[in-house]
Amino acid sequence: MGFVLAAAGSAVGLGNIWKFPYITGVNGGGAFVLIYLACIVLVGLPVMVAEILLGRTTQKSPVGAFKALGGGFWVVFGWLGLLAGFVILSYYSVVAGWAMHYTYLALSGQIVELGPEGVKPIFGALFASTRLNLFWHLLFMVITVAVVSGGVKKGIERWARILMPALLGLMLILLVNAFTMDGFARAFDFVFGFHAESLTAAGVLEALGHAFFTLSIGMGAMLTYGSYLDRSDDIVSSAVMISILDTAIALLACMVLFPIIFTFGMEAGSGPGLVFVSIPIAMSQMPAGSFFAFVFFALLVFAALTSAISLLEVVASYMIDEKGWSRLKASVVSGVVVAIIGVPSALSGGTHIFGDGFASVFGMNWFDSFDYLASNWLLPLGGLGISLFTAWRVDDAIRHREFLEGSRLAVFYKGWLLVLKFLVPVAIVLVFLHAIGIV
Ligand code: PHE
Numbered sequence: 001m002g003f004v005l006a007a008a009g010s011a012v013g014l015g016n017i018w019k020f021p022y023i024t025g026v027n028g029g030g031a032f033v034l035i036y037l038a039c040i041v042l043v044g045l046p047v048m049v050a051e052i053l054l055g056r057t058t059q060k061s062p063v064g065a066f067k068a069l070g071g072g073f074w075v076v077f078g079w080l081g082l083l084a085g086f087v088i089l090s091y092y093s094v095v096a097g098w099a100m101h102y103t104y105l106a107l108s109g110q111i112v113e114l115g116p117e118g119v120k121p122i123f124g125a126l127f128a129s130t131r132l133n134l135f136w137h138l139l140f141m142v143i144t145v146a147v148v149s150g151g152v153k154k155g156i157e158r159w160a161r162i163l164m165p166a167l168l169g170l171m172l173i174l175l176v177n178a179f180t181m182d183g184f185a186r187a188f189d190f191v192f193g194f195h196a197e198s199l200t201a202a203g204v205l206e207a208l209g210h211a212f213f214t215l216s217i218g219m220g221a222m223l224t225y226g227s228y229l230d231r232s233d234d235i236v237s238s239a240v241m242i243s244i245l246d247t248a249i250a251l252l253a254c255m256v257l258f259p260i261i262f263t264f265g266m267e268a269g270s271g272p273g274l275v276f277v278s279i280p281i282a283m284s285q286m287p288a289g290s291f292f293a294f295v296f297f298a299l300l301v302f303a304a305l306t307s308a309i310s311l312l313e314v315v316a317s318y319m320i321d322e323k324g325w326s327r328l329k330a331s332v333v334s335g336v337v338v339a340i341i342g343v344p345s346a347l348s349g350g351t352h353i354f355g356d357g358f359a360s361v362f363g364m365n366w367f368d369s370f371d372y373l374a375s376n377w378l379l380p381l382g383g384l385g386i387s388l389f390t391a392w393r394v395d396d397a398i399r400h401r402e403f404l405e406g407s408r409l410a411v412f413y414k415g416w417l418l419v420l421k422f423l424v425p426v427a428i429v430l431v432f433l434h435a436i437g438i439v
Pocket of ligand 1: 016212214217219221307311
């Protein structure tokens with residue numbers, strides 16, 4: 001139970017409630033959602049099983065796990081995971097900071113006071129404020145480092161037992177509220193209707209990348225958590241449970257947000273501000289709106305924290321295991337590095353600092369470039385390495401024994417292995433080639 005909670009805490013985060021709805025909006029809805037679901041089932045789930053298995057087998061963090069089971073060239077994928085950890089947490093913390101800012105606004109009653117029209121421009125002002133972004137970004141990093149270094153994790157897990165169901169419960173309440181809105185039918189069609197015409201190659205890459213991001217796979221976070229797992233625990237059922245919960249919350253988030261967006265005539269494709277504009281607008285008109293807004297954003301901060309912990313844990317556990325550092329030193333040093341890398345993302349929406357040329361690496365600002373690089377390329381590449389390694393390099397005797405150990409779903413071994421050997425690598429490579437215009 002401890003593992004499932006921690007792993008679910010890692011998976012469920014900003015990816016589900018902030019990122020998924022906004023990229024669904026940008027990519028035109030239905031067809032994108034379908035591709036995303038296919039990526040979760042056909043690619044994400046098998047890779048998650050592989051990751052947890054590598055961790056439980058070796059009881060090591062990513063670099064150590066690759067070394068222990070084969071070493072050589074494969075260790076590169078451990079390094080890649082570390083890089084992804086640094087990059088993702090650096091901007092993840094900025095977004096978590098936005099959620100903290102809204103928690104503060106709700107707590108001080110400002111959301112209801114301002115009303116729907118007054119609430120709208122808050123996000124733009126926040127996005128443009130270097131001071132606010134930096135302040136919340138650094139505060140969030142301090143909290144994350146404190147948890148990872150102080151062994152408060154057990155306490156966090158205990159809280160997760162209450163707060164995760166609370167998040168789910170609140171989303172259901174908000175769904176009922178959304179159901180009564182004029183925009184519900186349109187939202188339903190947007191999210192679940194198949195609009196093939198809006199799907200692009202970039203959208204397919206993003207769906208694949210997001211499947212990795214939202215399940216916390218491709219960089220060793222699940223591997224690291226798997227290394228704390230007991231031999232008697234059931235890897236496959238845990239992975240299935242985590243994936244279902246994660247997907248349910250992401251879809252719920254869409255069905256909570258889009259009815260608000262359509263009812264209030266907002267742009268579905270407006271980008272990273274989506275949740276931060278739509279939720280306050282809805283809350284500003286609900287009875288006890290300040291209270292609900294506070295609960296929503298506080299839970300979002302908590303969900304972000306349990307994900308951030310797993311990101312920092314990957315980097316810190318490398319330094320602890322491979323460099324022999326103390327937990328305190330490892331988490332403080334990696335936290336400081338992440339905080340610094342995150343500064344450009346925090347500078348008024350991640351645009352300025354090095355001038356336009358440098359800031360627009362992929363024709364995007366710093367913040368978006370980091371997200372694009374890490375989610376769409378580093379994580380799937382890591383997933384490719386993990387699946388090839390597990391399926392082609394790891395000794396079958398070890399792999400088979402580990403899969404069966406504690407498993408109620410042992411019959412899936414052959415199928416899983418086939419998928420990991422062929423389907424997952426081919427799918428990832430095809431999406432890569434398609435994205436760069438070769439296929
Ligand atoms: N899965 C987390 C989310 O959806 C983000 C994350 C990615 C956490 C990779 C750990 C590793 O918010």
